[in-house]
Amino acid sequence: MSDIQQRVQRAIDRMVESGAERGVQVAVYLHGEQLVDAVAGIADPATGRPVTPGSVFYNYSIGKAATATVVHVLAERGAFSYDTRVAELWPEFAAHGKGAATVRHVLTHAAGVPGVPAETTVADLCDWDKMCAAIADAEPWWEPGAAVGYHAYTFGYILGEIVRRATGKPISQVLREEVTGPLGVADELYFGMPAAEHGRLARLEDPEGAGEMMAGLPADSPMFRAGPPATFPSAALGNREDVLEADIPAGGKTSARAIARMYAALLGDVPGTRLISPERLREVTAVTTEGIDQVFGNPVTWGLGFSIGLPGAAEPVTSAFGMGGAGGSFAYGDTAGGIAFAVTKNRLTPDFSAATELIGIVTKG
Numbered sequence: 001m002s003d004i005q006q007r008v009q010r011a012i013d014r015m016v017e018s019g020a021e022r023g024v025q026v027a028v029y030l031h032g033e034q035l036v037d038a039v040a041g042i043a044d045p046a047t048g049r050p051v052t053p054g055s056v057f058y059n060y061s062i063g064k065a066a067t068a069t070v071v072h073v074l075a076e077r078g079a080f081s082y083d084t085r086v087a088e089l090w091p092e093f094a095a096h097g098k099g100a101a102t103v104r105h106v107l108t109h110a111a112g113v114p115g116v117p118a119e120t121t122v123a124d125l126c127d128w129d130k131m132c133a134a135i136a137d138a139e140p141w142w143e144p145g146a147a148v149g150y151h152a153y154t155f156g157y158i159l160g161e162i163v164r165r166a167t168g169k170p171i172s173q174v175l176r177e178e179v180t181g182p183l184g185v186a187d188e189l190y191f192g193m194p195a196a197e198h199g200r201l202a203r204l205e206d207p208e209g210a211g212e213m214m215a216g217l218p219a220d221s222p223m224f225r226a227g228p229p230a231t232f233p234s235a236a237l238g239n240r241e242d243v244l245e246a247d248i249p250a251g252g253k254t255s256a257r258a259i260a261r262m263y264a265a266l267l268g269d270v271p272g273t274r275l276i277s278p279e280r281l282r283e284v285t286a287v288t289t290e291g292i293d294q295v296f297g298n299p300v301t302w303g304l305g306f307s308i309g310l311p312g313a314a315e316p317v318t319s320a321f322g323m324g325g326a327g328g329s330f331a332y333g334d335t336a337g338g339i340a341f342a343v344t345k346n347r348l349t350p351d352f353s354a355a356t357e358l359i360g361i362v363t364k365g
Contacts (some may be wrong), residue, residue, distance in 0.1 A: 032269030063252020069307025149294030156250030
């Protein structure tokens with residue numbers, strides 16, 4: 001067992017023993033070789049089932065990286081370019097002045113459609129055609145490219161429909177055929193997870209005080225314009241059978257080792273599988289959009305489908321590209337160091353403190 005594996009294991013054991021976390025996985029690849037495969041805690045408190053390396057967690061937005069990866073693989077094949085207008089593939093999307101929006105705008109959260117209708121229910125989120133029709137008919141918040149704001153749900157539906165129109169296949173099928181199948185992780189990284197596999201899932205749980213945090217948001221917060229509270233990430237939402245089965249590619253169900261392996265393959269380091277060219281990797285991971293997020297109000301830096309930088313870093317880490325998920329999960333690749341990292345967990349904490357500590361252990365080596 002490597003020293004870094006031991007240090008990561010001690011850290012997550014302590015997190016679980018202290019009660020800060022319930023169940024945790026950490027996976028790290030370095031130049032295509034798995035360096036860390038650590039687990040701690042309980043996947044399902046009701047049964048006492050422990051976390052294993054193959055346990056699957058609903059990690060919310062870290063799944064956006066898998067959505068972006070499918071898009072990049074198809075762009076590599078020439079199915080469309082980043083400057084293809086969405087409406088060229090999906091004509092209905094042009095309604096209400098959205099015709100100029102491009103694939104690039106969607107990947108950088110600049111398309112101007114960050115919200116879903118106020119009446120959207122959780123059941124609606126599971127209805128692909130209904131959600132796509134609503135988004136196509138949406139009034140934009142801004143002219144495409146004029147601002148940036150986190151497209152929490154719409155990122156997945158818009159890119160997923162682009163994939164469907166370009167290939168004739170649902171994005172979950174393309175993910176399996178083009179990404180997870182070749183990487184050998186098709187049974188650990190999903191958008192919609194078959195019901196027969198749900199017994200492998202970790203059960204999510206909210207931290208104490210989660211309701212009070214939501215109640216403290218001002219009534220005029222743009223977050224409420226972006227979607228009704230019933231659709232906000234929570235344990236109840238992420239444990240629903242219909243949500244787990246549905247293709248909602250703004251999020252994903254994955255193990256740490258599966259999503260880390262995907263990042264390793266984007267870096268080009270997994271033997272036998274290269275997802276994109278070195279030239280495309282440079283384009284994808286370059287800073288494309290910066291600004292103040294119109295939904296959350298924080299400064300953001302985006303590449304093409306990935307956030308640039310690391311949580312808690314004292315200085316910007318511009319070689320790191322990844323995605324965090326509601327609840328504190330995080331996964332990324334680093335073009336400078338060849339590291340691919342993921343932490344997945346089932347307690348939905350309100351920050352990335354666990355990820356920050358673990359990334360520190362890994363990067364200080």
